[in-house]
Amino acid sequence: MKKVAIADFGSARVKLTVAQLRADVIHWDCYREELNTARQLSTSLAFGEESCLRLVAAAERIRDFAQDQGCDHMIGVGTEAFRSASDGEDAARRLSRILPGFRVLSPEEEGALLFSAVSGEPGDNQMCVVDVGGASVQIVWIDQGLKVISLPLGPGLLEGAFQAQPWAADSEFQRIKEYIDKRLTTSLPQTLRRSRIVFGSTCMAEFIRSAMHHFSIDEAVGADQPNTDLMAVLMIEMRALKATEVVNVYPQNPSFAMGADKTLLIVSMIAGRVGANTAVPTDESISTAIARQLLRPATGQQSVTLSACRLQ
């Protein structure tokens, strides 16, 4: 395989990662299409026929797009949205007709993929990886083997469940904070202690850089020392914005910006609970991890078995 496409169907959007191996270096391109299914999922816990049709149409478009890009293979995966929706299996079946081999990853597989993508050392027991998806958040760490917790705390899901508008009102944000705290209290082992958190989604590191620049924190505090306090500062700076100003923080991806206050809150709260003082954002995602597996099967860590469909 020389050029592959990975389609990651989340609750809010489908992300297409195109990866090409040239002269032993992987080159990346990312595309996304908004699905707007998060609110439907959070209120009815099902995709419903309309959302399913949107998923299928989006799958057809991105498959054709991947072909146009010259990809020779493609893999489609689904995550929490498919796991939690009552009609998730049906939706996955319909997608597999467009993208043969499409399958829904388990939380453990998601965690293993991201952990393998961000960790140079498979046995790193000082690191905790937090994968922030639209619907779920995977928390992964090593403790006599890989441990994974998947929590329904994705910003898209929280928005659908708690917010009347895309930007949370103060009272809504307070309820979100209390909800996250409850979920973490009941799910995260109290004894879990890690000095470093690596947190990511497709554009997390890019967003953090953009936000630091927007708030003029980059030159003041230095971008080379990401710590948990910085994430909390960015969170409260985001909260101090008016709804109309939020997209300016990260114009490349306005919908990500609208959920970033919640993302930063989740990361800060997890960091506080595990006692981490370093928080490193990463652009690595399950898509980049899968692409590495496909393009470098000999060197990449084979954490999850997936089958790619050949594109014409």
Add this chain to the structure above:
Amino acid sequence: MNCRSALCAVGIDEYTSYQTLACCVADARQITTDFRDRLPGLEFTLITSNGLPDSGADKASIRAAIDRMGGLGLCESDLVFFYFAGHGFSINGRDYLVCSDTLRSDPESAIATDYVMAALHKSGAGTAVVIVDACRIKEERDSSFFGMQTAELARRQGIIVFFGCSPLEVSQELPKIGHGVFTQALLESFRAVNPTPWEIDKYAIARVRELCAQNKLKDQTPYTCIAPLQKAVLNIFTGGVVALPATGRRKCILLLGPSNSGKTTFGQYFASKYGYVHIEMSSFVWQRRQRNLGFPGAVPEFIEQVWRQEGKDIIAKDLLASAPEAEKVFVCGARTVEEIELLRSQDWNCQTIFLYASSSVRYERYVKSGQMKTYDLGYRDLVSRDFRELSWGLARAATMPDVELIINHDGLDEAVEQVARLTGDLKGQ
């Protein structure tokens, strides 16, 4: 108690370039009479304008009286008072008292309150009290509120200050009774309650409200700055401690936030409006700093050293050791998670608020407040300094589940109402 006491009372009705007032001279005279009755042997200076701008209440005369006060050579058991009724203003972060010959175009022709505070401190008296019934008309104000700097200096130097009104308010006069509303309430309080800062404050707030309502005046809420907090229960005429009756479960509002987020203004205003004792945690830092004058670094370095030596909750411990049994306390300025957790672990009904304003808004406030002249920090320096403070644990506190995040951009009244609703004070709960 066998002690010396001294009073400098100033009342100015007539000015060269400020609007004439009606009751300041009478206020200063009555205060002097009252204090003489209460304090036999009182050493006093009374300065009034006596019907003409150039009749003795000029800057030189007032300054000379203040200097004399500073040179009294008093001791720990002694009392010193400074009373002022007249116009006040604030510019570039400095508070000024207007003399009869003060020119609007020249702030330095007025007397800075820091000069008064320094003299009181220098006098050596263990109990120093400033009473300012000033800021009587709104046009005298600029963007920084009169009294902010005075209160901050008082907290640092352990001086009790009674202000006639809170930020954003006007200290009003009532010519038909011949006194300013606040001074009238103050004089009554000396007879009605134990003359401790705490009791006087409570009485004056209620009485001023009553007088304003009866006479269809605007809202006016006296504000009292007490530091160190132990002085809240000090009889200001004897220097003795007054025992307090036991109270029920304490209600506490804990206000967090970075510099220039508006905590102090908010705290003063809220505490006065809803009957809380206002406590600034920075005053305990300053007390420690006063005891370690040899420390070579600035305050941030000093407090970091204190934390290293005595733990990151030490300032909260100082507060707990000094706090009188006030029923309602409004604590501003906890900086670490450990401080917050220690205060919240008390058997209090405690509500925690994180007051925030964006870096750019805080910078604007910093520039307007005149702090730039003292610290000379550009925007990035300020962000960097704030980040240091936020990294002490303050930022992390904002993510605590039961800490309410309030954005203070839209004005003091809005934020106060928002918090009062959360704490149940809006409905008098």
